[in-house]
Amino acid sequence: MEIELNSVVSFDYVLTAPDGRVIDQSSLRPLTYLHGSGQIVAGLERQLAGKRVGDELVAKVPAAEGYGERTGKGFSVSRAELPPGMEPHVGMPLGARGPDGQAMTLFVVEVSADGIVVSSDHPLSGVDLCFAVTIRGVRAATADERTHGHAHGMDGHDHSHGH
Numbered sequence: 001m002e003i004e005l006n007s008v009v010s011f012d013y014v015l016t017a018p019d020g021r022v023i024d025q026s027s028l029r030p031l032t033y034l035h036g037s038g039q040i041v042a043g044l045e046r047q048l049a050g051k052r053v054g055d056e057l058v059a060k061v062p063a064a065e066g067y068g069e070r071t072g073k074g075f076s077v078s079r080a081e082l083p084p085g086m087e088p089h090v091g092m093p094l095g096a097r098g099p100d101g102q103a104m105t106l107f108v109v110e111v112s113a114d115g116i117v118v119s120s121d122h123p124l125s126g127v128d129l130c131f132a133v134t135i136r137g138v139r140a141a142t143a144d145e146r147t148h149g150h151a152h153g154m155d156g157h158d159h160s161h162g163h
């Protein structure tokens with residue numbers, strides 16, 4: 001079957017930056033996602049539509065359709081304000097609340113003796129992405145997966161996420 005809305009898809013990939021540097025890749029097993037749910041970056045999801053098992057493609061995804069453009073905006077947080085025992089490192093994601101109380105993720109962009117600088121810019125924001133993809137599996141989503149809005153592993157029985 002072809003990948004369409006509510007397909008559960010697994011695929012192997014190698015993600016590279018414009019300079020050829022490998023950013024990420026599937027290693028032990030393929031990545032599995034629910035098509036149309038926004039589980040993977042928008043620009044890649046759109047290019048996988050209509051593909052079948054065994055198809056290979058190179059999907060170029062501009063930053064705006066990947067992890068967004070870089071705003072370059074950040075703010076400082078002093079050591080005293082960090083949770084006890086926290087060992088921040090550059091690229092570390094932090095759960096936070098936005099101005100309207102909405103959940104959002106901030107990323108550590110700088111670490112110094114005095115504190116850290118955090119930003120809403122994803123570490124891969126501003127980077128044009130290139131995915132070399134091989135489709136490994138395509139099936140229809142189960143009713144549970146449609147309700148939850150995500151895939152439960154390629155066999156449909158992975159409920160390890162706890163709901």
Ligand SMILES: [Zn+2]
Nearest residue numbers: 148150161163
């Ligand atoms: Zn679920």
